[in-house]
Each structure stands twice: as C-alpha cells, then as structure tokens.
Amino acid sequence: MYRIHMNFYGFPCAGRRLLLAFSGLCLAASLSAPYASAQNDAAAKPATDKAAAPDKVDLPPLPPDAHTEQSIQIDGKTLRYTVTVGTLPVRNTEGKLTGQVVYTAYTAEGPNRPVTFAVNGGPGASSVYLNFGAIGPKHLQVGNEGDSPSDPATLSDNPGTWLDFTDLVFIDPIGTGFSRSLVPQAEAKKIFYSTTPDIDYLSRAIYDWLVKNDRLASRKYLVGESYGGFRGPRITYYLQSQLGVAMNGVVLVSPYLNPTLEDDGDLSPIPWMVTLPSITAAHLEREHKLTPDAMQSVIAYTMGDYATALLKGRSDPATTQAMIQHVTEMTGLEPEFVKLSGGRLETQAYLREVFREEGKIGSIYDSNVTAFDPFPYAPEQRSNDPILASIIAPTTTAMVDFVTRVVGWKIDARYNALSYEVANDWDRGDDLRRGSVVQLREAVSADPKLRVLIVHGWNDLSCPFMGSLLTINQMPVMGDPTRVAVKEYPGGHMFYSRESSRVDLRKDVMEMYRQH
Known part of the structure; x- marks a missing residue:
C-alpha cells in the first residue's frame, strides 16, 4: 500500500503516502479488501436469470419539497x-x-x-x-x-x-x-x-x-x-x-x-516537490512565520535547487548533502529523519514523526490538527485521521x-x-x-x-x-x-x-x- 493515499473523500492525490482509514473524508484501508472480495465472490457465483433479478428497490417516497x-x-x-x-x-x-x-x-x-x-x-x-x-x-x-x-x-x-x-x-x-x-x-x-x-x-x-x-x-x-x-x-x-x-x-x-503527479517517486522529483512546500508551511505556521512572501521563497527553492538536487541523485553528493541540510532547516524536522529519507519526505511518515514526542499524530488535511496516536508503536498508522474522526x-x-x-x-x-x-x-x-x-x-x-x-x-x-x-x-x-x-x-x-x-x-x- 506504499505510495497510495486517498484524498478528501477517496482517491489518490499527489505525493508518496500510505492508504489511511477513510483518509480525507475518504476510504478506509479495509474497504479495498471487501471490494476485491466481493468481485471474486461475484465471479465465483453462477449467473442468475435476469428475469428473477429485481429491477428496482422499493423505498418509501421522499417528502415533497x-x-x-x-x-x-x-x-x-x-x-x-x-x-x-x-x-x-x-x-x-x-x-x-x-x-x-x-x-x-x-x-x-x-x-x-x-x-x-x-x-x-x-x-x-x-x-x-x-x-x-x-x-x-x-x-x-x-x-x-x-x-x-x-x-x-x-x-x-x-x-x-x-x-x-x-x-x-x-x-x-x-x-x-x-x-x-x-x-x-x-x-x-x-x-x-x-x-x-x-x-x-x-x-x-x-x-x-x-x-x-x-x-x-x-x-x-x-x-x-x-x-x-x-x-x-x-x-x-x-x-x-x-x-x-x-x-x-x-x-x-x-x-x-x-x-498522475504522484507517479514514479523513485525517479521523478515531482511527487516530493508537491508535498515539501505544504510540510514547510505547517512548520512556518507553528513558528508564527507563515506569510505569502515566506512561501514564495519556499516555492522558488522547491522548483529550483531542490528539484535539481533530486535529479542529480548520487552523481553529486555535495549537492545532495546541501539539499538535506536545507530541507531540515525548512521543515524543523530531526536531521536524522531527513537524512535517512534522502530529503524525500513521505507524507505518512512525516505525520507520525512531527508530533511523536507528544504521542500525537497530525492530520493529512492539516498536519497542525492533531489527535493522540492510540497505536504509537505500530509500524504504520492504524487509527483514523484526526480531522475525519472529529x-x-x-x-x-x-x-x-x-x-x-x-x-x-x-x-x-x-x-x-x-x-x-x-x-x-x-x-x-x-x-x-x-x-x-x-x-x-x-x-x-x-x-x-x-x-x-x-x-x-x-x-x-x-x-x-x-x-x-x-x-x-x-x-x-x-x-x-x-x-x-x-x-x-x-x-x-x-x-x-x-x-x-x-x-x-x-x-x-x-x-x-x-x-x-
């Protein structure tokens, strides 16, 4: 399920992320399995006589306007x-x-x-x-x-x-x-x-x-x-x-x-370019420094030096190291976390990391809206999104x-x-x-x-x-x-x-x- 996340009500949006339980007013991870199971069950059953199948659902009438x-x-x-x-x-x-x-x-x-x-x-x-x-x-x-x-x-x-x-x-x-x-x-x-x-x-x-x-x-x-x-x-x-x-x-x-912006994050820089500015914006807000001018600098870096560093990859270790240091400063995350991610911040890992010391998890819809993580030692998020839950x-x-x-x-x-x-x-x-x-x-x-x-x-x-x-x-x-x-x-x-x-x-x- 890596790299798949369902948007505010149900489909994958840009960026690498995990499938959440009804993430973003959307699907529960568990829904995928019942859907596939239902398809398999349907395929296994013999076709029914069309004449025997109901052609309408009997419901009481709706009220007049x-x-x-x-x-x-x-x-x-x-x-x-x-x-x-x-x-x-x-x-x-x-x-x-x-x-x-x-x-x-x-x-x-x-x-x-x-x-x-x-x-x-x-x-x-x-x-x-x-x-x-x-x-x-x-x-x-x-x-x-x-x-x-x-x-x-x-x-x-x-x-x-x-x-x-x-x-x-x-x-x-x-x-x-x-x-x-x-x-x-x-x-x-x-x-x-x-x-x-x-x-x-x-x-x-x-x-x-x-x-x-x-x-x-x-x-x-x-x-x-x-x-x-x-x-x-x-x-x-x-x-x-x-x-x-x-x-x-x-x-x-x-x-x-x-x-398709989310495609091929192993090669394309775009999935990481899409999410880095929003992660940075959340940090700037926590620091009371979020302004349109500050975000213009973030956007310029993302479309310039950040994208270039990702494209260069291992061919230019110095540029990669400078990028990791800059991303650490932009996001306020622990240096080791950013280093081990290669400056590529997977959304769900970030949402668990940013408030881990408080025992909380951030919402995919606004990472500064949090809830206590009821399963803090699980390898991945098991609870509903904080905003959806409320x-x-x-x-x-x-x-x-x-x-x-x-x-x-x-x-x-x-x-x-x-x-x-x-x-x-x-x-x-x-x-x-x-x-x-x-x-x-x-x-x-x-x-x-x-x-x-x-x-x-x-x-x-x-x-x-x-x-x-x-x-x-x-x-x-x-x-x-x-x-x-x-x-x-x-x-x-x-x-x-x-x-x-x-x-x-x-x-x-x-x-x-x-x-x-």
Whole structure:
C-alpha cells in the first residue's frame, strides 16, 4: 500500500503516502479488501436469470419539497432568503426512474442574481462540508485543533457566505446525504458509481434544476471540493459541450485535479516537490512565520535547487548533502529523519514523526490538527485521521436537524455525510487516472470569458497546492492570463474552517463574480 493515499473523500492525490482509514473524508484501508472480495465472490457465483433479478428497490417516497424563510446580517445589511430542500429525478435513457438527487438551495430576491452549484467529493461525501463549512449562510465550527465530535452541533451565521452575491444550490450525489439509488446495487455501481456516469447525471441534475426554477438565463457558476474539484472541469465541459449550458466561472477547492503527479517517486522529483512546500508551511505556521512572501521563497527553492538536487541523485553528493541540510532547516524536522529519507519526505511518515514526542499524530488535511496516536508503536498508522474522526458526528447531527426540524423536510432515512458503501463500490478505472486537466483546458479554450479560481490551504497534504500550481504553470495562456488562477490561504484541505481564510476566500470569489 506504499505510495497510495486517498484524498478528501477517496482517491489518490499527489505525493508518496500510505492508504489511511477513510483518509480525507475518504476510504478506509479495509474497504479495498471487501471490494476485491466481493468481485471474486461475484465471479465465483453462477449467473442468475435476469428475469428473477429485481429491477428496482422499493423505498418509501421522499417528502415533497419543503421551504422556510430565514435572514442573515452581512456587512451591516439584512439579507432575507428562502431555504428549499427538494429532489430531482434521475432517469435512464428509457425514461425509467433510477435515482433521486436531494439538494439544498438558498435563494434571495433581487435582479439578475447568479446561481452557484456546489458539490463535494469522496466520492461518497455529501455537500454538507461546503454548505455548513464554507459558503452557506450557516456555519458549523469543525475541523480545527481542539474541536471535539461531542461539541454541540450549533449553527451560527456565516460571515464568509457567498449568499449576498449568488444563490446557492448544494447537490448531494446518489448515495450521499439523503440522495438515493432506486435500482439494485449491481446496477447502481454501473450507472452512478463510476467516473463518466457520475459526471453525466450530476450535469443533468444541474440542468434540471435550472429548468425547474426558470433560471436558465441566470449567470451560472460551479464550485467543487476535493473529488468535487475533479468533477468541476468535467461537469463544466459536459454542460458546455453536451447539454448546452455554459458556466460563467468555476471555483475548485482543494481539488483532486491531476492524479498522475504522484507517479514514479523513485525517479521523478515531482511527487516530493508537491508535498515539501505544504510540510514547510505547517512548520512556518507553528513558528508564527507563515506569510505569502515566506512561501514564495519556499516555492522558488522547491522548483529550483531542490528539484535539481533530486535529479542529480548520487552523481553529486555535495549537492545532495546541501539539499538535506536545507530541507531540515525548512521543515524543523530531526536531521536524522531527513537524512535517512534522502530529503524525500513521505507524507505518512512525516505525520507520525512531527508530533511523536507528544504521542500525537497530525492530520493529512492539516498536519497542525492533531489527535493522540492510540497505536504509537505500530509500524504504520492504524487509527483514523484526526480531522475525519472529529467531523462526521457534528456535520451529520447539524444537517439532519436543519433539514428535518428547521426546514421541515420530514424524513426518517439515514443521512450519509460520508458513505462507506459508495466509496467501496466506486469504479477506479483508467478514466479516473486521466484526471480533469484535459477538460479544464478544453472548457477554458472554448469560452474566452470563462474564469477558473483554484484555491488551497497551505498545509494540505491530501491535495497539496503545489500540484495545482505545477499543473496550471504548464497550461497555455489562452487570452487573459488571470482567467485561471491559483490562490492559497492559511489552513489545510478545509482551510475555510478558519474564519479569516473563509472571509478572504469570499472576497476573492466575489471579485471573480464581479468580472462578469
């Protein structure tokens, strides 16, 4: 399992790392074995008669759409808005109902308001993280050092919300939140839990919401986080080229964008270049020295002398020794640890090493968020990620209470903030390994007015900012060079858990929206 790590909700991101238990709102290591076992069991069983197999799953109907009115104070002004929890049907090419997508929409009165669609990642994650964590009008305090899963799941007004300049529609993919498949599991795996079908039906859900709400003429935006950042360019291009709906802008939050950056760390310097700046950023933050200027020096060294030293390898021992010494100074790690790693800092080894003296382990999403290591003498990490271990309970409690009690969408089904079943069933074929850079380039090329903002937390080792920076630096300039931009903020994968970063993100996104 060396060199494989699953991102914020489920797939490998750049850099050498180990498979964690549901690392990054993602898969448990143990899920790989049951998935393979299920495939083997299926292959061993005789084929069943199609006529005897059920063609649908009988479930009680979902409630009709529900609405409630709320308000929030933003910049000294009162904004009144409507919350809607509703459903969108998913049908196959024959018109058969195969699933139901549940969404949460926040809409306000006003002329020419744009609409922004939001989707998280995993796959297997609902949209509650972007909703209550980042951009919705209500905020839940989770994901920071010291936060506890048993803290009250109390919602407060969000000063970082985008609602004053855009309506917001949070979409839960099938199998997440209350969204559900209406076909047997084997069929659901084919039509929902795979790269291409996932993009197709989610794009159609956006189209259907626009038609249902008479919003096709509105300016339209998309925000995706982590694997939702993988979805973002593909959905944008599919809507643009297949369904005839053009996005005005896309925001990719800590995106899983370019999977092959992690390849061949024995030869290529890139996997180590991707993670070193985020490890250094975490150290600078602990020293109260993290600034954009300091990080520019780190980035310059990483793309210059560090990459050169790795490429030279044993042919230049003096350069290698100088690199190891510099990496030791940058990261604050023990010299012997850096020396024995050859200056190549494997993520999971780092997360155990950096807080070992305290008996703690750092989170892959923000290494400065820690938990006690319950198995400190094991050869590799056996516990869940510190952030993951603390956020599922409060996000689930907060969302179920909001939907059922506040909005009044009465349902007794289970809410999946993060679905192990979806993660286990997902098809990890070649199409996923191709990433979404091709679709990003094509969408930007086709629309000279499309703007893309890629945002990261400095400390994220799940989907490090350096991966996006290297990727975008290799894109051709198509018109205005600022149309595709990368920005970083203090924090980790969910940097928006910090109010200052969340508010700064709001300002940067608002500026992008104003350019249309």
